[in-house]
Amino acid sequence: MTDARLVVGLVVAAVGAVVAACLIGSTPLPMGRVFAALTGAGAPGDVIVIWEIRLPRALAAFTVGVALGASGAALQGLLRNPLAEPGVLGVSACAALGATLVLFYGAATGLTVALAAMTGALAATALLAIAAVRTSSVVTLILIGVGLSSFAGAVMALLLNLAPNPFSLADLMNWTLGSVANRSVNDLALAAPFLAGGLLCFAVAARSLSALALGEETAFGLGVDLRRTRLLVVAGAGLATGAAVSIAGAIGFVGIVAPHLVRPFVGHDPGRTLLPASLLGGVILVLGDIGVRLIPTPSELRLGVMAALIGAPIFVWIAAMRGRRS
Amino acid sequence: MTSLILANVSVGRKKATLLREANLTLTAKELVAVVGPNGAGKSTLMKCALGAIRPDAGKATIGDDDAAEMAPVKRARLISYLPQIRSAAWPIRVIDIVALGRFAYGTGLKSPTGDDKQAIDAAIEACGLRALADRPSDTLSGGELARTHCARAFAAQAPLLLADEPTASLDPAGQVDVLSLIRDHVDAGRSAMVILHDIALAATFADRIVWMSGGEIIADGTPHETVTPERIYDVFGVEASVSRVDGKLAIAYTTPGGRRPL
Structure with missing residues (x-):
């Protein structure tokens, strides 16, 4: 099976990328010391650098990439549109809004910010879940997402507008830029159950997403429970995206690029795209984060900014190619 | 044999009646064509039969179950559906x-095996798709895509088949191709209900023709019983002559100026 080979290749790439991320940093650590630290046998300083700083950061980048890659692939399957991504349903924006609200009112600790992001994502998800049950139209669902996204953006602009001083303005901006710097194992542990729940939803919906490639009417005839599939994907995208935003803030376009790259290798089957797209999403963000650390800029480049700089032109290119074909 | 029964089925939307007290039974080895002008309620009838629309009154029954209440997978094993073909x-x-x-x-994500593989191979063979099997669907002609979807519907090996205008936008060869495939599928012991816009095709391939107009079934019988100039004028509002050539029906439209004012 080519799928199995693809998945194994991506897992190897992911492990390689995470190890590489541990090797690279402001304090040069040779290979031997990194592996010693990874097994816990190294010098105490090395162990701290690896276990407290580099590994959590690399794992955070990987986790966020997995969540966004999987959400993108699932949403694209459901909406039958290669341009769909977590941002389309407004879930990212609402999650980021939740986080900024907490920051604005000064109640910010790692935990409250993460919980607020998750709450924002789940609120958006719940709203979409209600809409998904009531409407049979995917276009309506997208439009609701666009509305949610715009509203969250407006409230965030309002908060920036009202920010009492430059420091809180910088705090708010940091969140919207998206970064995995200084993430701890605790941040990951908090997000993990939500991410797991989201991925489980996608796994259950995978076969139905394949059938949906033939259109909703045909899928209905094939025995797909359309309503249940919509609910699973919307809930899964809410949970996974909420988890991603709680770790790293808003990072866009991974959810579009990763599925787009793997699709030709799995016969364009939306169900079979899910797993490799998640893994590739993870690999992309780990590599992207290494890039962010290597590029010498006066203040560190944010991962979300880099993702947008590379991802947005690709988005336009995919949209243009799609227009040409149909 | 699983039968499909529509009993006094009515559907209304926003004060308009889409379907009024439709009665229809589909039994073994029968190919039933549903004909009628646009808006006559043909697709609504089919969606009720499929359980996709819950009737406001009356009941659609598949085997022993209410179509609108059936679990999707159970329904799909009894009835396969060929909607109007759109590209994937x-x-x-x-x-x-x-x-x-x-x-x-339960197939999907992995390569099919056993019964599934056999059913898929048989459908590919029946529809002459062996040479096209590995082609991406966006490189197919309209006729090839139609045959692909027929094969998809046949692969379910369900006793009932519902097809909504399977011949739409196909050239004459494509139309005959698709209806021949469905005819063979029915002759192998199944039954089918097919919406058609071409009375001549319906008369050629169907065992029975159901005529619909204004949300009602106004006639239901063999082509020889029901295809008459009067009925064609009543239902479609065009003048036509119907003659029998070697026991087959020949239909010619004699329209110029003959369309009934609507």
């Missing part, structure tokens, strides 16, 4: 489209 959202391969016909039997 992604350029997936012919063989993968046909394999989706086995969805209700």
Whole structure:
């Protein structure tokens, strides 16, 4: 099976990328010391650098990439549109809004910010879940997402507008830029159950997403429970995206690029795209984060900014190619 | 034998009646054509039969179950559905489209095996798709895509088949191709209800023709009983002559100036 080979290749790439991320940093650590630290046998300083700083950061980048890659692939399957991504349903924006609200009112600790992001994502998800049950139209669902996204953006602009001083303005901006710097194992542990729940939803919906490639009417005839599939994907995208935003803030376009790259290798089957797209999403963000650390800029480049700089032109290119074909 | 029964089925939307007290039974080895002008309620009738629309009154029964209440997978094993053909959202391969016909039997994500593989192979063979099996669907002609979807519907090996205008936008050869495939499928011991816009095709391939107009079934019988100039004028508002050539019906439209004012 080519799928199995693809998945194994991506897992190897992911492990390689995470190890590489541990090797690279402001304090040069040779290979031997990194592996010693990874097994816990190294010098105490090395162990701290690896276990407290580099590994959590690399794992955070990987986790966020997995969540966004999987959400993108699932949403694209459901909406039958290669341009769909977590941002389309407004879930990212609402999650980021939740986080900024907490920051604005000064109640910010790692935990409250993460919980607020998750709450924002789940609120958006719940709203979409209600809409998904009531409407049979995917276009309506997208439009609701666009509305949610715009509203969250407006409230965030309002908060920036009202920010009492430059420091809180910088705090708010940091969140919207998206970064995995200084993430701890605790941040990951908090997000993990939500991410797991989201991925489980996608796994259950995978076969139905394949059938949906033939259109909703045909899928209905094939025995797909359309309503249940919509609910699973919307809930899964809410949970996974909420988890991603709680770790790293808003990072866009991974959810579009990763599925787009793997699709030709799995016969364009939306169900079979899910797993490799998640893994590739993870690999992309780990590599992207290494890039962010290597590029010498006066203040560190944010991962979300880099993702947008590379991802947005690709988005336009995919949209243009799609227009040409149909 | 699983039969499909529509009993006094009515559907209304926003004060308009889409379907009024329709009665229809589909039994073994029968190919029933449903004909009528646009807006006559043909698709609504089919969606009720499929359980996709819950009737406001009356009941559609598949085997022993209420169509609108059936679990999706159970329904899909009894009835396969060929909606008006649209291109797939992604350029997936012919063989993968046909394999989706086995969805209700749990296929997907992995290569099909056993009964599923046999059913898929048989459908590919029956529809002459062997040479096209690995082609992406976006490289197919209209006729090839129609045959692919027929194979997909046949692969389910369900006793009942519902097809909504399977011949739409096909050239004459494509139309005859598709209806021949459905005819063979029915002759192998199944039954089918097919919406058609071409009375001559219906008369050629169907055992029975159901005539619809204004949301009602106004006639139901063999082509020889029901295809008459009067009925064609009543239902479609065009003048036609119907003659019998070697026991077959020949229909010619004699329209110029003859369309009934609507």
